[in-house]
Amino acid sequence: MLFDREPFHWQCKELLKITEYPENEIRQERTLKTMYLDGRLTEMAYQVEAPDNNTTLSFSDYKVFCQRNKEWVKRLKPHLSSGGAFITLNAIYLGGEKGLIEQLRAAGYRVRPVNRKLKIKN
Numbered sequence: 001m002l003f004d005r006e007p008f009h010w011q012c013k014e015l016l017k018i019t020e021y022p023e024n025e026i027r028q029e030r031t032l033k034t035m036y037l038d039g040r041l042t043e044m045a046y047q048v049e050a051p052d053n054n055t056t057l058s059f060s061d062y063k064v065f066c067q068r069n070k071e072w073v074k075r076l077k078p079h080l081s082s083g084g085a086f087i088t089l090n091a092i093y094l095g096g097e098k099g100l101i102e103q104l105r106a107a108g109y110r111v112r113p114v115n116r117k118l119k120i121k122n
Helices: 008-020 022-037 041-049 059-081 100-106
Strands: none
Touching (some): 008 022, 022 041, 059 100
16 A cells, blocks of 8 residues: 555655554544444545544545545446446545545446445454
8 A cells, every 4th residue: 555655755754653653543443443333434534634633544645545536436437337336445435525435426326335234343
């Protein structure tokens, strides 16, 4: 995930942040997991793009996700038009105004959750 996302010296700073403050990363991941299990996908996006987010999953990552979502919709069109497509990916890409769900809806697709009550064990 890190490769080609940012310059190498920024990647080193992020890795250092993880080792110096692992509790921030753990707290963020737990918060995101809780939001996901509660079906609060848009809140997940806001959690990442929040100004006070001091984890390695940051606003710059969110901007990358948004751009990536646009590209994914373009690349998914041939697969989706064949019918019966099933897409699975990290939930962080799904929520928010620029999330994959809204991008697909804007492109005219019907999007619905599958087994939203699924409980993930720790």
